[in-house]
Amino acid sequence: MAKSPGPPVGGTAVSRQAPGSARGRGLFITLEGPDGSGKTSQAARLAATLGAGGVDVVLAREPGGTELGERLRELLLHRDDLVIDPLTDAFLFNAARTQLVAEVIRPALAAGRTVVCARFADSTLAYQGYGAGLDLAILRTLEAIATGALRPDLTILLDLPVEAGLARKRRGRAALTRFESRVDVAFHRRVRDGFLRLARAEPERWRVIDAARPRSTVATEVTVAARSLLEARRGERERV
Numbered sequence: 001m002a003k004s005p006g007p008p009v010g011g012t013a014v015s016r017q018a019p020g021s022a023r024g025r026g027l028f029i030t031l032e033g034p035d036g037s038g039k040t041s042q043a044a045r046l047a048a049t050l051g052a053g054g055v056d057v058v059l060a061r062e063p064g065g066t067e068l069g070e071r072l073r074e075l076l077l078h079r080d081d082l083v084i085d086p087l088t089d090a091f092l093f094n095a096a097r098t099q100l101v102a103e104v105i106r107p108a109l110a111a112g113r114t115v116v117c118a119r120f121a122d123s124t125l126a127y128q129g130y131g132a133g134l135d136l137a138i139l140r141t142l143e144a145i146a147t148g149a150l151r152p153d154l155t156i157l158l159d160l161p162v163e164a165g166l167a168r169k170r171r172g173r174a175a176l177t178r179f180e181s182r183v184d185v186a187f188h189r190r191v192r193d194g195f196l197r198l199a200r201a202e203p204e205r206w207r208v209i210d211a212a213r214p215r216s217t218v219a220t221e222v223t224v225a226a227r228s229l230l231e232a233r234r235g236e237r238e239r240v
């Protein structure tokens with residue numbers, strides 16, 4: 001099993017296969033959604049399910065997944081004493097993203113591995129763009145620079161009403177982030193609406209899943225969406 005390049009969940013190898021079996025570029029799958037939609041646990045479940053089925057998977061999260069990214073995560077999410085302008089947020093989330101793409105995602109995809117990532121660039125569009133009101137065109141330019149124009153093959157939106165998501169987070173054990181402890185329901189509604197708009201604008205990349213249902217039902221649908229993409233890719237390879 002490959003060594004994780006960063007602490008907790010970042011770049012964690014979850015498959016039992018030896019890494020590096022290069023059979024073309026691997027698949028890049030992201031999970032997005034409002035706070036409390038269950039992305040982190042669904043991403044871990046998906047990676048474990050695919051790994052158990054023999055898919056060579058790397059699990060990552062944003063912000064984080066590298067040594068630098070995890071330090072930025074601490075600054076960005078858990079320091080109530082800091083005042084952070086939305087544009088500064090956009091730069092810092094993208095800085096963490098640049099590092100994750102360079103250190104974890106691109107090498108994994110180049111080795112033919114499947115990357116499952118909890119949040120990616122669409123979160124900046126939803127939170128700093130739709131939520132905090134920054135210009136979407138500027139954010140897309142920053143994104144293209146940060147990612148080198150790398151885009152997910154599949155993005156799963158775990159959608160649920162804002163009140164339900166925030167209530168789940170308050171009941172849970174994880175520390176609330178700066179965005180969750182902000183009791184600005186209107187902000188979170190704009191974020192959710194932003195995700196839904198992004199999904200409608202690019203239906204070939206996004207799958208919207210109702211995350212208000214039991215976790216196991218949601219997990220089954222997430223797995224079906226990922227497997228159908230993997231099978232389609234396998235079919236394309238076999239035809240070549």
Ligand code: TMP
Pocket residue numbers: 035062063077093094119120121123124125127128177179180
């Ligand atoms: P999470 O890992 O628990 O989802 O927390 C990440 C928080 O950071 C969440 O409230 C969304 C926010 N966020 C942004 O505002 N912009 C971003 O680009 C990313 C990746 C996350």
